[in-house]
Amino acid sequence: xxxxxxxxxxxxxxxxxxxxxxxxxxxxxxxxxxxxxxxxxxxxxxxxxxxxxxxxxxxxxxxxxxxxxxxxxxxxxxxxxxxxxxxxxxxxxxxxxxxxxxxxxxxxxxxxxxxxxxxxxxxxxxxxxxxxxxxxxxxxxxxxxxxxxxxxxxxxxxxxxxxxxxxxxxxxxxxxxxxxxxxxxxxxxxxxxxxxxxxxxxxxxxxxxxxxxxxxxxxxxxxxxxxxxxxxxxxxxxxxxxxxxxxxxxxxxxxxxxxxxxxxxxxxxxxxxxxxxxxxxxxxxxxxxxxxxxxxxxxxxxxxxxxxxxxxxxxxxxxxxxxxxxxxxxxxxxxxxxxxxxxxxxxxxxxxxxxxxxxxxxxxxxxxxxxxxxxxxxxxxxxxxxxxxxxxxxxxxxxxxxxxxxxxxxxxxxx
Numbered sequence: 001x002x003x004x005x006x007x008x009x010x011x012x013x014x015x016x017x018x019x020x021x022x023x024x025x026x027x028x029x030x031x032x033x034x035x036x037x038x039x040x041x042x043x044x045x046x047x048x049x050x051x052x053x054x055x056x057x058x059x060x061x062x063x064x065x066x067x068x069x070x071x072x073x074x075x076x077x078x079x080x081x082x083x084x085x086x087x088x089x090x091x092x093x094x095x096x097x098x099x100x101x102x103x104x105x106x107x108x109x110x111x112x113x114x115x116x117x118x119x120x121x122x123x124x125x126x127x128x129x130x131x132x133x134x135x136x137x138x139x140x141x142x143x144x145x146x147x148x149x150x151x152x153x154x155x156x157x158x159x160x161x162x163x164x165x166x167x168x169x170x171x172x173x174x175x176x177x178x179x180x181x182x183x184x185x186x187x188x189x190x191x192x193x194x195x196x197x198x199x200x201x202x203x204x205x206x207x208x209x210x211x212x213x214x215x216x217x218x219x220x221x222x223x224x225x226x227x228x229x230x231x232x233x234x235x236x237x238x239x240x241x242x243x244x245x246x247x248x249x250x251x252x253x254x255x256x257x258x259x260x261x262x263x264x265x266x267x268x269x270x271x272x273x274x275x276x277x278x279x280x281x282x283x284x285x286x287x288x289x290x291x292x293x294x295x296x297x298x299x300x301x302x303x304x305x306x307x308x309x310x311x312x313x314x315x316x317x318x319x320x321x322x323x324x325x326x327x328x329x330x331x332x333x334x335x336x337x338x339x340x341x342x343x344x345x346x347x348x349x350x351x352x353x354x355x356x357x358x359x360x361x362x363x364x365x366x367x368x369x370x371x372x373x374x375x376x377x378x379x380x381x382x383x384x385x386x387x388x389x390x391x392x393x394x395x396x397x398x399x400x401x402x403x404x405x406x407x408x409x410x411x412x413x414x415x
Contacts, residue, residue, distance in 0.1 A: 006068045010075035014111050033145040034249075035297060036088045039081045040139050046074050047128050047135075054118070071118065078111050085138065092145055093384040100141045107134035145387055161223070161240055161247055164254040169216055171258035175265040176209045186272055197334035198272045201281070204330040205268050208285065208323040209261065215292055215316035216257070219299045222309040223250065226302045249298035257295055260288030271331075278335040282328050289324040292317065 050070035057067045085104040089097040110130040117127075179202050186198040227236050230243075240247040264284035270276025296317045303310045349357070 006071050010071050010115050011112055013075040013079050014108055014115070016079070033088060033142045036081070036084045036142050037139060039077070039084050040135050040142070043074070043077045043081055044132065044135055046070065046077050047131060050074055051128060071115070074111070075115075078108065081138075082108060088142070088145070091383070091386075093387060094380045096141055096145060100138065103134060103137045103141060107131065107138060110134050159237070161250055161254075164251050164258075165216065165220055168254045168258040168261075169213065171261050172209050172213050172216065175261040176206060176213075178265050179206050179209065179268065182269055182272055193337050194274075197337055200330045201327070201334050202268065202272065204323070204327040205264065208264075208288070208320070208327050211316070211319040211323040212257065212261065212288070212292055215296070215313070215320050218309065218313040218316040219295055222299050222303055222307065222313050225307060225309050226299075229304070230302065243302070246298070246301055249301070250295070253291065253295035253298045256291035257288065260284065260291045264288050278331050282331050285324050285327040285331075289320060292320045 050067070053067040053070045056063055082104055085100055089100055092100065110133075114128055114131050183199065183202045183206075186195060186202070190198055227239050230239060234242070264281070264287070267276055267281045267284045271278060271281050296313055299313060300310055
């Protein structure tokens with residue numbers, strides 16, 4: 001009875017994950033291939049443990065606690081893996097993204113069949129070969145998404161971490177100063193709705209920069225703790241060189257945060273001048289939130305899970321997410337207000353004028369649809385090139401065979 005109830009609960013978790021895969025709700029998030037591979041390894045380990053627990057249960061039916069734990073853990077790890085597949089696909093080129101999604105769906109279905117197998121009476125073996133095959137397929141596709149590493153000499157890594165973190169802090173401070181300058185100009189030259197919108201958007205951007213600065217400080221504190229606890233008699237530079245993959249993840253993530261801050265402020269500047277697109281500002285805010293998430297992941301790979309500094313970093317990360325949501329909400333609200341003031345007045349137009357406007361509007365719709373199709377094709381090509389040249393790093397476990405990925409450089413174009 002206990003096994004049946006545990007199995008049903010596990011199936012519900014996996015079924016919900018499959019449903020979310022069909023209708024993704026994590027569109028503003030992004031994960032890396034490295035992080036997905038670590039999740040797949042966790043599922044594989046859990047599956048092996050479940051098979052052992054099943055064998056013990058068959059030999060000693062009263063010893064069911066280990067089996068129940070393994071069933072529950074498998075369901076939740078499967079759900080997590082599906083979520084990471086969904087968010088990894090957001091940054092992947094179209095072809096491998098489609099293949100990865102299909103492999104993930106098959107993985108979910110095979111996991112459900114495997115769980116159903118647990119309730120069959122008289123079963124002596126529980127074969128997880130099909131599930132393992134799906135996991136191998138997901139791993140193979142994901143490994144193809146792993147980009148090339150940074151071209152950095154190991155002896156330079158220690159110095160470069162400090163330099164990049166300092167450069168990121170400087171970029172955030174510069175961005176904050178620019179926002180304050182833009183706000184002053186807007187207050188001097190704008191009035192009414194335009195001023196209200198600009199103040200709200202720029203205020204939310206300032207709050208985001210402040211939240212990121214807090215996160216950077218927390219990241220530095222955690223990195224310092226990791227180095228001090230793990231280096232032994234070695235120097236900090238030697239520790240960074242020995243753990244080069246982890247170190248390069250920090251460097252790449254830090255670069256991405258600084259670059260994202262600069263791009264977001266550029267977008268905000270154009271918006272408040274009336275020459276930019278609100279949508280671009282929203283994309284930029286999501287981009288910088290994703291970059292800070294990668295910095296958090298890279299920072300905490302080697303951290304003690306009970307570390308107070310890790311707790312501070314996670315709290316700072318939540319602050320960045322909340323600030324990002326405020327930027328998006330302010331931008332959407334501002335866009336709506338501006339559009340309301342720009343609505344066309346049809347009351348004084350003649351029938352002929354309205355007909356002419358209707359035809360012009362139809363032509364514009366066709367032009368926009370054509371532009372949209374071309375832009376989608378361009379986005380696909382950009383994603384392919386993105387993974388060839390740089391890719392996305394989010395920190396990784398030691399022992400990963402692939403080279404560490406490089407994040408957005410300062411001159412990298414947006415997706």
